[in-house]
Amino acid sequence: MNRQLTFIGHISTPYNTLDACPNNISFEGPACQLKLKPEYRRELSGLNEGQNILILYWLQNPDESVNQPYRYTGTGGCDDTDSKRSGTFALRTPLRPNPVGAAVLPIQQISDGEITVRGLDCLNNTRLLDIKPAIYLEAGKAS
Amino acid sequence: MNRQLTFIGHISTPYNTLDACPNNISFEGPACQLKLKPEYRRELSGLNEGQNILILYWLQNPDESVNQPYRYTGTGGCDDTDSKRSGTFALRTPLRPNPVGAAVLPIQQISDGEITVRGLDCLNNTRLLDIKPAIYLEAGKAS
Numbered sequence: 001m002n003r004q005l006t007f008i009g010h011i012s013t014p015y016n017t018l019d020a021c022p023n024n025i026s027f028e029g030p031a032c033q034l035k036l037k038p039e040y041r042r043e044l045s046g047l048n049e050g051q052n053i054l055i056l057y058w059l060q061n062p063d064e065s066v067n068q069p070y071r072y073t074g075t076g077g078c079d080d081t082d083s084k085r086s087g088t089f090a091l092r093t094p095l096r097p098n099p100v101g102a103a104v105l106p107i108q109q110i111s112d113g114e115i116t117v118r119g120l121d122c123l124n125n126t127r128l129l130d131i132k133p134a135i136y137l138e139a140g141k142a143s
Numbered sequence: 144m145n146r147q148l149t150f151i152g153h154i155s156t157p158y159n160t161l162d163a164c165p166n167n168i169s170f171e172g173p174a175c176q177l178k179l180k181p182e183y184r185r186e187l188s189g190l191n192e193g194q195n196i197l198i199l200y201w202l203q204n205p206d207e208s209v210n211q212p213y214r215y216t217g218t219g220g221c222d223d224t225d226s227k228r229s230g231t232f233a234l235r236t237p238l239r240p241n242p243v244g245a246a247v248l249p250i251q252q253i254s255d256g257e258i259t260v261r262g263l264d265c266l267n268n269t270r271l272l273d274i275k276p277a278i279y280l281e282a283g284k285a286s
Contacts (some may be wrong), residue, residue: 004148027258046229046230086188100243
């Protein structure tokens with residue numbers, strides 16, 4: 001089975017080193033741009049400002065000359081001496097079997113194949129994988 | 144840059160053909176099991192019943208002998224004659240550049256490397272990619 005990903009664009013953030021990245025998403029954080037490759041731009045049609053979107057991105061260092069800091073070692077958040085520690089799937093750590101990051105944020109602005117959101121916490125030039133309408137956010141509220 | 148995915152397990156649903164799959168997630172739907180491979184089971188530590196999780200899965204037909212119905216053709220939901228149609232990224236269609244499905248659902252039950260949720264709409268044996276705590280759901284409510 002094919003299991004290869006396609007990068008549909010990249011994310012511009014103010015963070016050029018891992019040390020500069022904040023530890024979490026902040027709804028009041030700085031503006032970040034989701035920049036789509038030309039062939040995907042028209043697929044944004046139907047999305048609107050204010051709408052919540054689920055953003056999926058590839059949590060590997062975009063600078064390929066740098067050693068990869070995001071490597072899942074299989075030890076996760078657990079070790080044998082501390083059974084109460086949270087495992088990988090209970091955490092938002094980038095050290096995952098599949099280093100796919102996810103964030104739900106409202107669209108601040110949308111134009112010309114570019115979406116602006118506030119407060120992503122990933123490195124500048126992080127590769128973009130997908131954008132989906134976050135309809136389940138509404139469903140989750142109701143449940 | 145590596146862009147290859149790892150399957151961490153599979154999802155059991157009642158749907159063995161695409162025709163049998165419902166068109167959307169239903170919070171009242173039948174029970175479905177997220178079944179992790181042995182090496183990932185302890186990474187569920189820290190997740191609890193009632194907690195909302197983001198589930199990521201690979202939307203390609205798990206039966207590799209069947210022709211692949213989920214193929215992104217590049218035409219998305221738009222065509223040149225109807226500029227008002229929604230594009231791929233405004234839809235939950237499986238016909239995406241990266242066929243990664245996402246659902247946010249509460250954990251009904253968790254035990255022995257298996258999580259039960261209600262109402263997923265994907266094929267039986269769909270490959271599982273990731274589970275994350277859906278903390279942004281709470282943040283989204285507050286915003």
